[in-house]
Amino acid sequence: MNPNDESPRGTFSPPRDRRNQRLVVIWSFVWALSFVAVTLGIKKGGWSSGANLAAVIGTAVLGLATVLVYRRFLLETDELRRKIEVEALAVAFGVGVFGGLSYWLLVVSGAASVTGFAYVFSAMILIHSVGVLLGIRRYS
Amino acid sequence: MKNRLKVLRAERDWTQADLAQRLEVSRQTVNAIEIGKYDPSLPLAFRISRLFKMPIEEIFDPETDL
Numbered sequence: 001m002n003p004n005d006e007s008p009r010g011t012f013s014p015p016r017d018r019r020n021q022r023l024v025v026i027w028s029f030v031w032a033l034s035f036v037a038v039t040l041g042i043k044k045g046g047w048s049s050g051a052n053l054a055a056v057i058g059t060a061v062l063g064l065a066t067v068l069v070y071r072r073f074l075l076e077t078d079e080l081r082r083k084i085e086v087e088a089l090a091v092a093f094g095v096g097v098f099g100g101l102s103y104w105l106l107v108v109s110g111a112a113s114v115t116g117f118a119y120v121f122s123a124m125i126l127i128h129s130v131g132v133l134l135g136i137r138r139y140s
Numbered sequence: 141m142k143n144r145l146k147v148l149r150a151e152r153d154w155t156q157a158d159l160a161q162r163l164e165v166s167r168q169t170v171n172a173i174e175i176g177k178y179d180p181s182l183p184l185a186f187r188i189s190r191l192f193k194m195p196i197e198e199i200f201d202p203e204t205d206l
Contacts, residue, residue, distance in 0.1 A: 013166045079181050080169040139172040 013078060020073040027066040034059045080139055088131025096124040142201040146174040148192050163187055 013021070038055040041047055047055065074082055100120045106112035149159050149170075156174070160167040165184065172178035180188065189196045 014161075014164055016164075017166065078166040078169055079184060080172055080178055081166060083178075136168065139177050140168060 013081070017073070017077050017081065020069075020076055023069050024066070024073050027062070027069045031059070031062040031066045034062050084132055084135030084139065087135055088128045091131050092124045092128035095127050096120065099123060141176065141179050143173065143176070144199050145170070145188065148199065162191055
């Protein structure tokens with residue numbers, strides 16, 4: 001490699017960050033699978049109320065584990081990546097709070113249904129992902 | 141904030157990846173510091189100072205921007 005390499009592309013994160021990032025992806029994927037499976041299971045209506053409750057609690061526990069894995073990633077990651085993640089989280093949080101409350105007003109006014117809140121959460125996830133990509137580009 | 145990181149690195153024939161590995165940060169962080177888009181934290185500035193065996197103020201100049 002050229003000793004004066006200034007190529008801005010590629011983050012080449014330390015192994016610790018790559019490992020933690022892989023864990024975040026795996027746990028997020030497991031949680032998403034559980035969420036979809038429980039949603040479909042409850043909608044089909046074949047489960048008892050006890051099974052429904054256990055499935056919801058199980059998914060919530062997986063979600064909590066995902067949050068803890070992500071928190072560990074944030075605490076241990078490279079400091080520039082942490083700054084990028086926090087900036088993206090701030091925007092996503094703002095969209096979640098103000099977008100969510102604005103949507104709630106639409107629900108109260110009868111212009112939208114409660115089920116549409118899923119779009120608000122999806123928007124938060126999408127905005128966070130786009131924010132991270134833009135941040136990586138901005139600091140490159 | 142202006143800095144001499146690129147010069148110091150080049151004097152040692154290190155790549156950005158080499159320096160990143162020694163500092164335990166990503167290559168993107170080294171690149172962002174070198175081009176003045178990111179100012180390192182105090183702990184990282186001290187690690188850089190120790191690595192190059194130079195006082196922080198000889199590596200970083202807070203008075204000027206790139």
